[in-house]
Amino acid sequence: MRAPGLALAAAVVLAAEGAALLVFAVIELAGLGAGDAASLPTALALIVLTLIGAAALIAFAIGTRTGRSWARSGGVVFQVLAVALALASLTLQPISWLFTVAVGLPGLLGFVLLIASARREGEQRAAE
DSSP: OOHHHHHHHHHHHHHHHHHHHHHHHHHHHHHTTTTSSSSSHHHHHHHHHHHHHHHHEEEEEEEEHHOHHHHHHHHHHHHHHHHHHHHHHGGSSSSHHHHHHHHHHHHHHHHHHHHHHHHHHHHHHHOO
8 A cells, every 4th residue: 555645745746846847848948049058068968968867766656655655755855855955045145035935845845855754664564
């Protein structure tokens, strides 16, 4: 058995983050097409890595929903990175509160949901 509510909520957060990265990649592609890139190879690498990250988050969302531990583990890593990025953004002046909150809160929420889902699933397995 799995924790359907918690797993679904965690999967939704992961999928939303994946969708946000896809949007970011499209924006970067538009900027590349407009000639805004200082270095074409660097811009292409950033876009490709962003797309890989988005694909990973979407795969983790699907895996989390189906109760796969590898997906929760990967999702936790991404959430820790998101929270670290949000905290690191506090060192830049002026502080971009919108970025900090938009990256940090979903990261923290996703982390809590993934850990809670794993704990609940472990409790259910122990009870069987």
